[in-house]
Amino acid sequence: MRKVSVKTVLSIVILVLTVFVVMVPELNKLFVRAEKSLVDEVLENYVQPELFYLDSYNISGGWVYKVESYDQGVLKGYYRPDAEVKDWRPVDAPFMFYAVWGNNSIWLRRSFTVPEEFAGKRIRLVFLGAFYYAKVWVNGYYVGEHEGYFAPFAFDVANKLNYKGENVIVVYLSTPVEKSLNNKQAITGVFNDWDMKPYPRWAIGKLPVKYEWTVPIGLWRPVLLVATGQVASSVVLVDAYPDAEARYAQVRIRFYLTNAGPSVSGLINFSVECSGESVPGTLTFSLP
Template identity: 30%
Template sequence: MKSVFLACGMWAAATVVWAQYAPAGDRIKTSWGENIDVNQVWNEYPRPIMERGEWANLNGLWSYAIEPKSAAMPRQYEGEILVPFAVESSLSGVGKQLGKEEALWYKRDFTVPSKWRGRHVLLHFGAVDWQADVWVNDVKVGMHKGGYTPFTFDITPALKKSGSNTLVVRVYDSTDAGYQPRGKQVNNPEGIWYTPVSGIWQTVWLEPVADMHIENLRILPDIDRNVLSVGVETSADAASVVAEVIVLDGGKEVASGRSVNGQAVEVAMPEDVKLWSPDSPYLYDLQVNILRDGKVVDRVSSYAAMRKYSMKRDDKGIMRFQLNNRDIFHFGPLDQGWWPDGLYTAPSYEAMIYDVKKTKDWGFNMIRKHVKVEPALWYTYCDRIGMIVWQDMPSGEKCCEWQNRSYFKGSEFERSAESEANYRREWKEIIDYLYSYPCISTWVPFNEAWGQFKTVEITEWTQQYDPSRLVNSASGGNFFMCGDILDLHHYPGPSMYLYDTHRANVLGEYGGIGFPMEGHLWTPDRNWGYIQFKSSKEVTDQYVKYGEELLDLIERGFTGAVYTQTTDVEVEVNGIMTYDRKVVKMDEDRIREINSRICHSLDK
């Protein structure tokens, strides 16, 4: 389905004259950032896994103000900020860091298309870091805590019958001064810790819906039974409607199913079903309807893949990952998803998918999304291109002091009740948000003991909540006898210093081969890598050497590996590409050849 994009909203007469927009600061930028158009910012439909035909994009220039966190709604604003870029980023046009005693305010006016009258209007935020309070026409419509997941408010009662409406958003974000999950963000960036990200950093948009409408889909394939299950969550009593799912192959209906009383729709798939894999990423289109008295009251377009993630012992007794009941080696880069000009937000959709395209072109079949969650469009692109994803929970709190203890049953972080409850809520929201994306194979609740707590309990909850995927409970150490995976980190070269006969063994991080390239550095006089070389040939030679060593370790028991990393990030210079994405630092043909050998090392 093609979306109808509506250019919604006009600025009210301003009391001050803003300076013309320009990116802030003088650091390196991507080519997409250098050519950004404030009138064409992230115009792609933001949620293709549940798509309707009409929507209105609210990205663009908003008013902003930074005030003491205890202050009331400001009467005046300081200037303009480009949404959806964090206030600290260059592309926001502001480039200011938000203090822990401050709040960031946004304001803009918008109009609702007249053709939407009689329907409910939903206000969607892709992600806001961290706490967002929202008003429409001075009526508070909602609050959300959590920097990585979308949220929605029905703003219909707060809208004016005609004319312009005013939207105000207040954001509070203490970054590492608080307990919230924040990944690599710190208030004083250095080394492997990066610039904070505060405020709106994904698309803001409006959508008209019927009174009774679809709120969420939970899509679960079962290739062993050849059944596709689709949970259809609605805005009101599901007993009053029929849920219908129609499966399309090349535009032709090939299967369908219905349910009532809120039961998941179970669709028997065709006997010649097409399975999804990195080499053949086939997606079926879905049309999902809810019907009352035989009439369709809401409809969304979606998609699904028939695929299965599991593990099984091979003929040598080694536990191997399987995809669709066949052995597969997962191999990909550590992908942090940071940008020199947009920080958490890529300058454009084209920029964002460029990283995934290059990763695929280099011969990888997997990406480890490291302590960050991406916009929905990123996961849809991975689905379409055939890229397996390991999804980390963004870390928070501080590291445990486990390094000098046993690798097994090390120390765990003592969280407050508030911190623990927040972690559990945000982790559940992330899983709910990403549940239906075929690309995600593995959940990673903890990385390197960063804020790690109640490991066994969190791991078992994750396994029970989503038994269709694997759980990598503790990537990089501080291991407990739980989960599906033993995940070692070792820099710079591959090493297998522990082995678990009951779980899959992976090398969750290795590499970090540094190569600082003049003219492409975040901080020209300061850079860092685990080891450093001075030429593309030297870096490529070392990468291939590590690849050959990894092939030997696959024979001995590894079933997955993660190379650090896709791009340079701030002062880290160990990326395959520079931070501005302008240079690939290795010989692409040579890394493609070794990567392909690794990915297909378990093929039979």
């Protein structure tokens, strides 16, 4: 039996280590691309609840952004309408960027004027999808925040708007890039750092920064200004309970209403259509 020299063994070991060092980053790059295709597929096929309104104004285009931490942005007054935005970059929603460790937050701004037909109506600023933490200001007033990415959210802003001039919306977005698998804080599913990492568990946090896991961040659905009456339906949910043997189904319809005006009582007329037949129904409500 032919003996293998120590030199040959060392050469083989060095070759294997070289391949490992070269391939792990490349595999990581490929997986990031695969993750992006997964994000696109999910977002293209996701169906959100229908948005109810009388008038709408799409403000998805014409945004500018700057990559900056929350603390630095607040210190620099980015939420103020008169903040300096000379070096901010343009972007249109919907958009998705990728956050990395230590660089996972952005500030966004958008100027607009209120359509004349919105005067006297209840006005809500609606985000159909923002990833992941969002804080929102309108004309320098803090109006609220939201955590998540699939659910749309809205803020009543009628009393914050300037109806005779320019208005400014400011949004701060951040997405946690969490490297500790045992201490997850954000619910981001497959978009987070978990067992799909293309390298062993012990390597987490030890690869160069550019090879770390990336997570989405951005306004991935349109942004709208919508006008309604003082009473508005935020969502309508339908639950069906079919009985195959009896060949019928019970249907439960839930209307979620909000009221921005004085106490009110009313009536909702609706119909359920199935196999060409329409079944009407009514619902009375009282809101404080």
